Amino acid sequence: MINPVAEPVSLMHYLVVGAILFVCGVVCMTAKRNAIGVLMGIELVLNGANLNFVAFGSPYLQSGGAPSLGLDGHLMALFVIVLAAAEAAMALAIALSFYNAHATVDVDQANELKR
Amino acid sequence: MDLAQVLPLLLGLAWLTPLASFAAIVFFGPRMGHAGKGAGYVAIGAIAASAVLSILALIAWLIAHPLGGGHDAAHPVAAIAGEWYPLAVAGELKIAIGYYIDGLTVAMFAMVTVVALCIHVYSLGYMHEELHEVTDPLVTLANGQTLKRRGRFHRFFQYLSLFCFSMLGLVIAGNVAMVFVFWELVGICSYLLIGFYIERKSASNAANKAFIVNRVGDFGMIVGLMALWSGLGTFSFDEIFQQVRPAGHGPAAHGHALTVPDGMVRFAAREEIAAIYQGTPDARQAEHAIREQLPGWRAEGLGYGLLVVAGLGIFCGCVGKSAQFPLHVWLPDAMEGPTPVSALIHAATMVAAGVYLVGRFYPVFTPEVLLVIAVVGCITLFIAATIALTATDIKRVLAYSTVSQLGYMMLALGVGGWVAGLFHLFTHAFFKALLFLCSGSVIHATGTNEMPRMGGLLRKMPWTAGTMLVGCLAIAGAGIPLVIGLSGYYSKDGILAQLYSFAGQNPSYAWLFYVAAGGAALTAFYMFRLWFMTFLGSPRDEHVYAHAHESPRVMVVPLVILAVFAVIAGWNVPGTELGLQPLLEQARPLGTAEGASQGLFLPTLTLPAEHLSHAHEIHVPVTLLAFSVAVAGFLLAAVIYWWRLLDADVISRMFWPVHDFLRNKWWFDELYQFLFVRPVLAGARLAAGIDRVVIDGLAHALAGAVRLFSRFDDWIDRLFVDGAVNATANVTYEAGLRLREIQTGAIRQYVMWVAAGTVGLFVLAMFLWSYTLAGP
């Protein structure tokens, strides 16, 4: 069993951080009732994914001769950031609208589609 | 001017004038004078104009064809035939409105118009009640009151005019189809006039009976017409006579023997002709072959049956119209009409039309048909005379007497007495019209038809009694034997003489003569019974007697005129041959002067030539016999009803079965009711029932079956087709319902599911990765 802390920073470290971020995001999405909280969870998930893209795209973090994604990874990360921004804008607008209508941003209250 | 143009014009005008009167009264009748009184004058004017024109025509005819000099058989009969316009044309066939004018036509025109004129004038008086509101004592309303109605004076004359038009049309007709047309029209006039008192059930029943019984005769007539038509292809008298009596056939001296026409032979030989046509494709050759065969076929008797059928059929119509046995039942009932109608239609003219047609159609009748005519006439005269013995209704006595006299005419025609039969038609028209009008005068005065309620009217009504006595004498054939007599004397003698001559030739048919002679006695008996009961003795009903009065002059004058005719109609103008009998002799149709014999089916029957009966050895004994039987009848009547030596009631009780039988008119009405009327009505109900039950039942059953099937189909539909569709829908729906449970709407739950699902997928992928998805 290797000690990751003792190792030099490699791809694996990035991936671990990304995974932690992802899990934190998912947990945040499931656990938070506040819509803003859920939104933050989504951001975390996206950031976790972005970290992976960037890590895979780095030419310095190769392992075992596997080819790097190169610029594609960076490009994807940029796309995700842009999308996340747009998504955040939309989601905040929906949340605001929902708040105006229901005086709350509790996602458990937003079950109108169920009926 | 040419007679051939003048006569049709004169007679055509005489024919159409009453029609104009009819039309005028139809449109303006109620507005003519007070309560339509003017209608009477219009009708009288029209018939008077007709009479004048007819007499002019008669004079013109007599000038052009002087009488006397006997009848030359070699000469073709003088006749003017032509056509006014066609009714229908089909290829060579044509039915037209045309005319056939000979001595008979002209004489009939004169007789009909003169008698009709007298009766029209008489009606002016007789029908005057109809000018006011009429109370009909014979009709009781539902509320128990007697009927009061408006008078129908104009309508009576309207019908009379229509009748005159129809009757004259019948006489002038140039072909049998036209005869049939007017035959029906006089029938409908008779219907309308019998039923003149439309409120009386008995009158409308009698009218219906008259028309329907006549239609039975017409049915036979149509069959005869069909046989003629399909054999000859023509209805024109002229052409029929030429085909049936071609020149040059028969004994060389006379020619014009009865010959089966080519058309009838061909009709009967249709199978042979078809065979020829199939053997010979060329039409001309085939026709040639047929023409060669024709005489042979004729000799075999082909087509003769058709000629017999044609003759019998035409006679059938005459049986109906002239009320011969077995269709005589309608005429006595027809007395429901006003008395002038009985006089004009049911005594003088229409009922004589049957005899006229037999006379007109005489050349076509084969000996077999003539025998049938004679037998039917003989039976009729006997039956009617016997019924007249016991009738108490004055008009019914006269009606049965009419039937009986018509039987005489038919009998005469049937045994070859062409002139004798038609002569009797003319004389009978005068004296029977007279008798009816006299009875009408009596009824008018007493208000009853029943002779047992009359009696002793001689003092009250001398003119009526006198003229009626003339009528009775004429019908009985009174005269000084071999010197002079009333009109009936001549005509009845002619008939009996011809019968005697016939009986001499055909001993097996001698009974015809005896019946006729006996009938003469019956005639005298019932006529004088009538006169004695009405005018002599003491009044039997004081009320009626007190009420009685002589009729007004407008009614008496026609009586006198007719009485004069009843006396002189049989006479020739002294010193000349100008008279009715020579005129008829001149009109004698082709080929009938020499009698007839050798029918195909009755080769032994011989019809003697009529001129033979004028021979002294026949004429004298017959005259004496006729006189003596008439005197016998008169004496019997006088013994019972005048001198009262015998009591009529006692006699009738003594012979009660016979009396009952005669009172009930030989049960003919009941018999026909049982034999014909009921079965037809039952058939009608059956037909209607078949419609309702069978045909409609079938349709309904079909509809029901279709509905049943459709219900079955519906069930199939619902169970299987709909079932499958519904089941699919149900399953989907149920699945949806279940799946809905997990749609909680809680986003966080979804995210959990997503996360858990992702993890689950990863786990699954890890398990499966190495084994299946990884490549080698």
Next chain:
Amino acid sequence: MPHVVLSLIVFLPAAGALAIAFTSKDREDFIKLFSLLITIAVFLLTAWLAIPSTGRGEPSTFVVGQSAMQQVFRIPWIPAFDIYYAMGIDGISFPLVLLTSFLSMLAMAASWNIAKHVKGYCILFLLLETGMLGVFMALDFFLFYVFWEVMLLPMYFLIGVWGGPRREYAAIKFFLFTLVGSVLMLVAMLALYFSSDLSKLTPSQQTAARLQPEELRAIAAARSSSTPRPVHTFNMLALAEMGQMKQSPFDTPLLWGKSVQWWAFVLLLIGFIIKVPSVPVHTWLPDAHVEAPTPISMLLAGVLLKMGGYGIIRFCYPMCPDAAYDLAWLVCALGVVSMVYGALAAMAQKDFKRLVAYSSVSHMGYVLLGMGVWTATAGNAFVSDYWKMGMNGAMFQMIAHGLSSAGMFFMVGVLYDRVHHRDLDNFGGMFARMPLYSGLAVGIFFAALGLPGLCGFIGEVLVVLSVWNYDIALAVVSASVVILTAGYILWTIQRVYLGPEYKGPHPEALTPITRREVAVAAPLLAFAILFGVYPQAVFRYMSPSVDRTVSQLARWTKEVKAPRLAGTDALPAPVAIAGPIEPSASALPVAPSASK
């Protein structure tokens, strides 16, 4: 410009119906008046057409004496199936067209006291008139069929909505019976269509059938083609020409050893005798008549029944002569049975209208009988005169019956409007209460009775006289009907018009006949008298065409049927172009190919 005139006649009522559809339904009087004006206009148009043409130049009206089809036009309608918009008139159809427009006018005038849904009534009435006129004028079998159905539907509604208490039953019965007939007709039509072959016609026959240039081209193409393909047609004239050819395309066997034309004849005959109607398919008639409103009864009896007879003379006989020859006895027997049976059934009726309806069955029997008497046989040396007479009589009987039955139904209607019952035993005394009405009614009843001097007599006597040559037994039975007819009609007159007093309910309602009612009844009686006294007024229009039809069939009998019967016609070799029966109508003014 025949297509303008004939189309105008046929479609003017339909156009009127369309116009009424855009009118407010509250303006009832206006709608009635407008409909009446339309029917009058149609009648005037047909009456104008009846003025005999001078014969100079192209005739604009009817040419009296010309036997062939006149005013013919053929315009492609559905070219894919060789269907044309083709119409024309001849002596057979034109009198019926006149009768239709005349009776429609009177029936519309008789409709004045229709109170329910006047707008709908008038629209349906006018559509009905279009259908009726179209049936008589169509020269294309398909077009005929279309008009036949067009006439059916309005009739269904007119009975079913405006009828008496059992109207639904009657309307459905009428509809189903007629529909069965028209379905059979459809089958026969298709059978004839698919057997027909224009390329077998000779040039003169092509001219007679008025073939259009495109059809001639199709024929030429078919003849020159290496694989011959038949050129089908719905052209009624061409079908008739084909039916009477020596090697008719309709002679091919179809089913159970019977030829196409045998089956077509039987199917068409069933279809048409339902309409006539003949026993045993007549029971729709009494019900329909009893329930239908008076004007509709008039049209039903006056016009619709005639379509059956018209169909037989126009389709059955010329197109399927071989079958017609073999089955002539059937037609005659149906006629005689109808005559007797109808008269008997009429005698047993208690309902006035039912009685009149059954009298129609009896009277229309004469039509069948007159058409059926095929006397042009070898035994009669192929002389067709008696058949001509029967056929003329049958056609005349259709006109006469149209007048008398319409009149009788109207007369019943006049009474029904007043007292609202039709029970024959509850009338009586009409002569005293309504003298003018009774006079007119008795006149019309006498016309139905076949009294000489009135129209019924001519038709009946011509038919009956022609029968003896065909079959003696039938002749005797048919003659006996005069007794039954007299029986039921006189009995009816006695029960309704004679007698001392009226016995039924609502005696107070028996007001004298109104002027409008006189205006309907009087023309009927007037024409009944005119045609009875001077039948040539009809025959001069009718006879040439009827005679021509019969002569052609007689010649066919002589040249085709007789050899067939004799067995000498055994040669099966199909000639490419069979010989014509008759170079008919070679005297036509202009050959169609040259026109326009």
